[in-house]
Amino acid sequence: METQGQQLLGAREIDNRVHRMAFQIQENHPRTPFVLVGIFKRGVPLAKRLAKVLEMERPDVKCGAIDITLYRDDPGNVSAADVMEVAEMPLDIDGSVVVLVDDVLFTGRTVRAAIDALMDFGRPAKIELACLVDRGHRELPIQPNYCGLVRHTGPGEYLRVVLREEDGQDGLYLVKSKTDPVTPA
Amino acid sequence: MKPRKDLLDIESLSVEEIEHVLAQSRPFKDLIRRSVKKVPPLRGRHVLTLFYEPSTRTRSSFEIAAKRLSADVTNFTVSTSSVVKGETIIDTIETLQAMQVDYIIVRHGSSGVPNLIARHSSASVINAGDGNHAHPTQGLLDAFTMKEVCGDFAGRRVVIVGDVLHSRVARSTSTILRKLGAKVGFFGPGPLIPDDRHADIVTFKTFDEVFDWQPEVIYLLRIQMERQKDQYFPSLHEYHRLYGVTGERLKTIRQRGIYIMHPGPVNRGVELVDDVMTYEKTLINQQVENGIAARMAVLHWLQPGTVMREMD
Known part of the structure; x- marks a missing residue:
């Protein structure tokens, strides 16, 4: 597989880590129902994968998706071309446990926005956070409850998650610029 | 797609811009089904509706759209304004400019008035109907x-x-x-x-x-x-x-x-x-119903204060 940047996780390892997070979530909530809510864009397929892992044991698990465009703390930086996605939310999240799912956790600002967005859909009993990779450098007091990999980045280092649902292949890459392409083999 | 300050007519929009607004209207329509219908992107922004012709529906639709985006809304209606006292449109614009509003929604019986206001104001101007020209x-x-x-x-x-x-x-x-x-x-x-x-x-x-x-x-x-x-x-x-x-x-x-x-x-x-x-x-x-969603999409899309000006 030819890619720019160093591969940190391959398809198999991503799969393992998704499984591990799914079982941790299940362990924490053995009896209470919970909802997996993905944050657009790559949190959504991850939430679906977590649900898929648990589908035998927990057929009651529901999946949702939220878009945080309207809740960002830097609305001026939203470019006109940023397209909002349609939120899909299980009808009622009042009183249920919600696990927010995203690919990369960085400053925590996206998660803050997602929490605000979620609150506008109802009043969950509890909100937890699952992320595939934590790259550090938090600017808000937010920590993940479930995390696939901790890889704090240095200056000039960026993480790129690609998922087969969005990009045709699975992988986590360390790249040198925000815009570095990760080209599939 | 370049940032756009004003929405004055359909002619000047590219197909890409039209399709963008139509695509964005969909998630805004979904907000209506939620328990909390208000979202925060225009928090702290001020929307002024300036209606020189009577209209309840269009004005209310814009007002609801702006309020759902958390903007503050002031309604400026002809019968209660100094227009009846003989203030010219240019003077009104100067006054509005001094009030530092971010969006001006205009309806006027004469074609071209929204374009005139857009040229003289840094606020985003949305044409809510001008004469026989555009809506x-x-x-x-x-x-x-x-x-x-x-x-x-x-x-x-x-x-x-x-x-x-x-x-x-x-x-x-x-x-x-x-x-x-x-x-x-x-x-x-x-x-x-x-x-x-x-x-x-x-x-x-x-x-x-x-x-x-x-x-x-x-x-x-x-x-x-x-x-x-x-x-x-x-x-x-x-x-x-x-x-x-x-x-x-x-x-x-x-x-x-x-x-x-x-x-x-x-x-x-x-x-x-x-x-x-x-x-x-x-x-x-x-x-x-879609009028509110489409107007929310327009308000969210336009960028007040951006330099691109519509020159007729």
Whole structure:
């Protein structure tokens, strides 16, 4: 597989880590129902994968998706071309446990926005956070409850998650610029 | 796509921009189903509605859209403003500029007033109807409504019925539909069909010809009683008989599954009979609901203070 940047996780390892997070979530909530809510864009397929892992044991698990465009703390930086996605939310999240799912956790600002967005859909009993990779450098007091990999980045280092649902292949890459392409083999 | 400050007409929008606003209208419409309908992107921004012509629906629709985006809204109406005291439009603009509003929503009886305000103000100006010229948010909400029921526009046929000549709704809606690839026809009393229409717009002499063209949508324009001082047709009864959706025509419409649209408010017994309001493919109420979503998308899309200016 030819890619720019160093591969940190391959398809198999991503799969393992998704499984591990799914079982941790299940362990924490053995009896209470919970909802997996993905944050657009790559949190959504991850939430679906977590649900898929648990589908035998927990057929009651529901999946949702939220878009945080309207809740960002830097609305001026939203470019006109940023397209909002349609939120899909299980009808009622009042009183249920919600696990927010995203690919990369960085400053925590996206998660803050997602929490605000979620609150506008109802009043969950509890909100937890699952992320595939934590790259550090938090600017808000937010920590993940479930995390696939901790890889704090240095200056000039960026993480790129690609998922087969969005990009045709699975992988986590360390790249040198925000815009570095990760080209599939 | 470049940032855009003002929305003055449909003509100046690219297909890409139109499709962007239509795509964005969808998630805004979904907000209506939520328990909390308000979202924060325009928090701290100020929207001013400046209506020189009476309008309750359009103004309320803009006001609801702005408030759902968390903007503050001030309504400036002619009867309560210093316009009646003789202030010129330029002076009003200077005053508004000093008030530091971010968005100005204008309706005026004369074409071009929103363009004038846009040139003299750093606020985003949205044309909410100017004379016979344009009503771009109506065009956008109509296109959004059609997109919801038809899916796409290529080759779809829409007949606009009524006083096309004096209608800014007809101008904006026909322009947007043609830009998106739909085919447009005009039908109405001869003197009310513009001669300077685009060559690809079809016209009809009778309602039977309209049906023969097999349109997906029949778009009825409101007969504007207040603008009917010059007689363009003999009587309202005559208009209804020749150009209105009568009970008999509704049968054909129902049989063929044609959608009915109307910008509202409807004149029952003139453009349409009562039964049209309960016909399952009447989109009139959907248009009202979509108006809020489309206007939210427009407010969210425009960027006040950006340098790009519309020069006529």
